[in-house]
Amino acid sequence: MPHKTLTEILLIDYRWIIVVFFLLPASFLYNLFYSVRSKIIFKLHSAPKRHDAKVAGIQKQVRQWKESGSKTKMCTARPGWQTMSFRKPMYKKSSYQINCNLVDVLEVDTDRKVVRCEPLVSMGQLSETLAPLGWTIPIVPELDDLTVGGLVMGTGVESSSHIYGLFQHICLSYELVLADGSVVKCSETENSDLFYAVPWSYGTLGLLTAVEIKIIPASTYIRLHYEPVVGLQNIVDKFESASRDTKRNQYVEGLLYTLDEAVIMTGEMVEDSEVEPEKINDISKWYKPWFFVHVRDILKRREKTYEYIPLREYYHRHSRALFWEIQDIVPFGNNVIFRYLFGWLLPVKVSLLKLTQTETVKKLYENNHIIQDLLVPTSTMKKCCEEFDRLVNVYPVWLCPFLLPNNPGMLQPAKGMESDLYVDIGVYGVPKGRRFHPVDTTRAIEDLVEKSKGFQMLYADTYRSREEFRRMFDHGLYDKMRQKYQCQDGFPEVYDKVNKNVRD
């Protein structure tokens, strides 16, 4: 690397100074402000009254776009640095941006078992609203700042997905503003073709304005069992059998620490009366070790054990360490002194990290880092883990099972007519293999995923060509919906929003 300036040294080698002294306090204040605001708005019940006016505002903007000659395509005005992806979308600059300031939980209907919310509601905000009422959505993707809109239009997966499927599968209806400015509601029974086409459409069929999501009763604690397993075949067998045992295991997750060693975690909600107080672990308390370190210690001790974790803390267990990505930015972040002094300021907001990363840091990540989630049938899990080990050799690896039902839409299960059990293999970190090349290696991984009849999560870089992309994702229904709702002028195709050339 050429000679670095003092500013570069500060921004790359000592990025933690910026993070610890500026970004952490800023994240804390930001979260505090919005948490208080969200509570007040929810208590006042003012959001539902304002929702229709806000939707009318979006319709007005779409009509203005039409009147201005529909020259460029539309997208939301949410700035690229705020999104939960390593990249900034470049198409935003040249698109007609529609301001969708829809940030509130609208209604919790415990009779119908539904929560209705606006698309910018975050997972942290939603779990914080529902938990005190004794309810939860069945799948809570773990990073606090993931939004309902992003998870519907992209996808969401969590350790309860082996029962409930992906985030789209717990959604009951969507309200959208279409390219002609009209508002439409779709569900399994109303405009069902549109309902099935919306997930993975990345805002290219319409602008999402509200989502109804199923809710289930929530306990205060979950009992989490940790089982260290040695040998890849044993790991795969244990993971698969745990995932298929949906009666016993409400939550299943694996952390693979080497190709041969993993901890498989299974959990269930428990009544307060079942909780053994001496076995409670408040894992998100500021002085506690990061979750993946806690689990690694259990692996080192080869200790089969269990503990009781407050439900919200379990849901957001990977937020504080951004899975394990924060260790590259604040290497001493898990040190006990740091945790006691600054731990309470975590998690740092991904959006602020993105906003303050310099071009050099971005290039460093681009060339020496991988962030990918590969969704493959569990029958191919062993082969995929072996190949990812050969290609990138990054650990820990996140293993999260999910059920893929045979619904119409972009994702078709490998087995054709039947729903299938899949696994999300998440590789995040610095590849140790000397052979790593950002494009060639990612393409090799993508080829393997395609051969395995799997899918790539699209918040991450994709180097597929348009044809390869269309082979991975079934565009049959999507193309029909784009025609039916005259999207050609209004919105780009999914590929034109997610391919590497339109992301910086």
Ligand SMILES: Cc1cc2nc3c(=O)[nH]c(=O)nc-3n(C[C@H](O)[C@H](O)[C@H](O)COP(=O)(O)OP(=O)(O)OC[C@H]3O[C@@H](n4cnc5c(N)ncnc54)[C@H](O)[C@@H]3O)c2cc1C
């Ligand atoms: C662009 C953008 C715009 C937004 N606009 C709005 C808006 O206008 N209105 C709005 O309401 N929200 C908005 N949000 C969402 C908001 O900023 C936050 O993401 C959200 O409110 C944070 O909620 P949280 O309490 O879960 O987060 P945190 O800051 O993590 O938590 C707050 C409190 O919960 C505790 N806590 C954290 N994790 C756990 C856990 N696992 N278990 C138990 N306790 C825990 C903490 O100790 C803390 O006391 C916006 C987000 C974005 C990205």
Ligand SMILES: NC(=O)C1=CN([C@@H]2O[C@H](COP(=O)(O)OP(=O)(O)OC[C@H]3O[C@@H](n4cnc5c(N)ncnc54)[C@H](OP(=O)(O)O)[C@@H]3O)[C@@H](O)[C@H]2O)C=CC1
């Ligand atoms: N556990 C998990 O499941 C995790 C999931 N993720 C991924 O992160 C992404 C979500 O991140 P987040 O920051 O919340 O979302 P983003 O802002 O990244 O939005 C994702 C896509 O959804 C579109 N979109 C969002 N809101 C609307 C709306 N109201 N109307 C129309 N289109 C909309 C965006 O369109 P536009 O470009 O026009 O704004 C964009 O194409 C998903 O892709 C998800 O798969 C990441 C980490 C963990």
Ligand SMILES: CC(C)=CCC[C@@H](C)[C@H]1CC[C@H]2C3=C(CC[C@]12C)[C@@]1(C)CC[C@H](O)C[C@@H]1CC3
């Ligand atoms: C559980 C699933 C499905 C995905 C988890 C993905 C996360 C690990 C990544 C999503 C966005 C990523 C970003 C970073 C680290 C990894 C993620 C949190 C950075 C914070 C890394 C440092 C850069 O400077 C900014 C990145 C922003 C996005």
